[in-house]
Amino acid sequence: MFAVVKRDGESKARAGVLKTAHGDIPTPVFMPVGTTGTVKGILQRDLVDEIGAWIILGNTYHLYLRPGTTIMKEAGGLHRFMGWDRPLLTDSGGYQVFSLSGNRKLTEEGAIFRSHIDGSKHFFTPENTIDIQRIIGADIIMAFDECAPFPCEYNYARRSVDLTHRWLDRAVARYRETDPVWGHEQFLFPIVQGSTFEDLRKISAEKVASAGMTGNAIGGLSVGEPAEEMYRMIETVNEILPEDKPRYLMGVGTPVNILEAIDRGIDMFDCVMPTRNGRNGMLFTGEGTINIKNRKWINDFSPIDPEGPSSVSLNYSKAYLRHLIISGEILGSQISSIHNLAFYLKLVGEARKKIEEGDFKRWKNAMVKKLSERL
RNA sequence: GGGGAGAUACCAAAGCGGCCAACUGGGGCAGACUGUAAAUCUGCUGGCAAAUGCCUUCGUAGGUUCGAAUCCUGCUCUCCCCA
Numbered sequence A: 001m002f003a004v005v006k007r008d009g010e011s012k013a014r015a016g017v018l019k020t021a022h023g024d025i026p027t028p029v030f031m032p033v034g035t036t037g038t039v040k041g042i043l044q045r046d047l048v049d050e051i052g053a054w055i056i057l058g059n060t061y062h063l064y065l066r067p068g069t070t071i072m073k074e075a076g077g078l079h080r081f082m083g084w085d086r087p088l089l090t091d092s093g094g095y096q097v098f099s100l101s102g103n104r105k106l107t108e109e110g111a112i113f114r115s116h117i118d119g120s121k122h123f124f125t126p127e128n129t130i131d132i133q134r135i136i137g138a139d140i141i142m143a144f145d146e147c148a149p150f151p152c153e154y155n156y157a158r159r160s161v162d163l164t165h166r167w168l169d170r171a172v173a174r175y176r177e178t179d180p181v182w183g184h185e186q187f188l189f190p191i192v193q194g195s196t197f198e199d200l201r202k203i204s205a206e207k208v209a210s211a212g213m214t215g216n217a218i219g220g221l222s223v224g225e226p227a228e229e230m231y232r233m234i235e236t237v238n239e240i241l242p243e244d245k246p247r248y249l250m251g252v253g254t255p256v257n258i259l260e261a262i263d264r265g266i267d268m269f270d271c272v273m274p275t276r277n278g279r280n281g282m283l284f285t286g287e288g289t290i291n292i293k294n295r296k297w298i299n300d301f302s303p304i305d306p307e308g309p310s311s312v313s314l315n316y317s318k319a320y321l322r323h324l325i326i327s328g329e330i331l332g333s334q335i336s337s338i339h340n341l342a343f344y345l346k347l348v349g350e351a352r353k354k355i356e357e358g359d360f361k362r363w364k365n366a367m368v369k370k371l372s373e374r375l
Numbered sequence B: 001g002g003g004g005a006g007a008u009a010c011c012a013a014a015g016c017g018g019c020c021a022a023c024u025g026g027g028g029c030a031g032a033c034u035g036u037a038a039a040u041c042u043g044c045u046g047g048c049a050a051a052u053g054c055c056u057u058c059g060u061a062g063g064u065u066c067g068a069a070u071c072c073u074g075c076u077c078u079c080c081c082c083a
Helices: A044-051 A060-065 A069-075 A078-082 A094-099 A126-136 A154-177 A198-210 A227-238 A255-263 A273-279 A311-315 A318-326 A330-357 A360-371
Strands: A002-007 A014-020 A023-027 A029-032 A056-059 A088-091 A104-106 A111-114 A121-124 A140-142 A187-189 A216-218 A247-249 A268-271 A282-285 A288-291
Touching: A002 A330, A014 A330, A023 A029, A023 A330, A029 A056, A029 A330, A044 A330, A056 A060, A060 A088, A060 A121, A060 A126, A069 A078, A069 A126, A078 A088, A088 A126, A094 A111, A121 A126, A126 A140, A126 A154, A154 A187, A154 A198, A198 A216, A198 A227, A216 A227, A227 A255, A255 A330, A255 A360, A273 A282, A273 A330, A282 A330, A288 A360, A311 A330, A318 A330, A330 A360
Parallel strands: A029 A268, A056 A088, A088 A140, A140 A187, A216 A247, A247 A268
Antiparallel strands: A002 A014, A014 A023, A104 A111, A111 A121, A282 A288
């Protein structure tokens, strides 16, 4: 299911392959986020042809509320519903319990929450989030967890981790006693929590490792803590998570975050940054990050990114993209999203190549320096 | 030719004696965004010191008043209606 192909000599970085029913995923990998069954503004065709996405995300909370499991069943699962035959991963909705915190209540049993769409009341449990994810049919599904906010009192974090662990046992039990609805194998990834407390992270990593799943995830990071804290937690957790299984750092991050995490042994990433920030005018380029809305680009007719991770990066100018974004044109969002995602995919692809060549560390340090530039 | 309405910062538009450097919208400028309630949100937008401060603004020239974008008079311009 997962095989490490090559390890970097001077760091924890590794290149691997995760085999799923819908295809092999070379790691390190970045997974574009397609919450409601769409990577916002991008055709599935372009995800493949322009971006080179190996796998994308969907979200249990969002898909459960709309269109709902009845339609998902009728459609034959999310793959068929959205016309995507590469691998899919669904988040369990744990993050929504965190980010929609004004509308929910946690109990031992699960989370009672209100729909952000119509205010209706719903209940998520470790068990029914497995059931829903069986119906959605993603190749990788996530355990229902609580993503603690930052900053967070130690006692709150401790209770939160304990609850997440009890929920994990229940999720694994349900996972084991149910079969895939659509016939293909689904991997359940448990999630390490513990806020920024080293001892809690260790305990959580032990717990997650002991679940013996195909891959493991680290959650509850990049929620406002300093990057150094995040890196420290990754180091702590990766000491414990098995080497021979993929490690998924949820919700991360900036290009620099990703390189630093790869350096520390992370294999999988997802983040809304390339798409959301792209729609808002932030472009990641080989020369650094730019805010395309800034006046200085008004008559810069050079390509968006001469290093051209996608064809749109070369075929459209900064001045044109600025015009589109400033004018609120849909095409601006599309071009920005395609470019940014292609940039991310190319970045992790290069990281993989450098690991294979045994030159990751040196390359990473140079890249971090370059990418930190704000143009 | 006669009658009426109006001229406010980049634009539109409030304000009709002091709480007005002037509501609000747009535009402009900048910032934020990390398992997507986000094609969203925030700040600034006369000048200078940039913290409390000072200086020049509401077509224009005068006037009334302790005090005017707000009241009065002349002028200029714009729009509408009737000939």
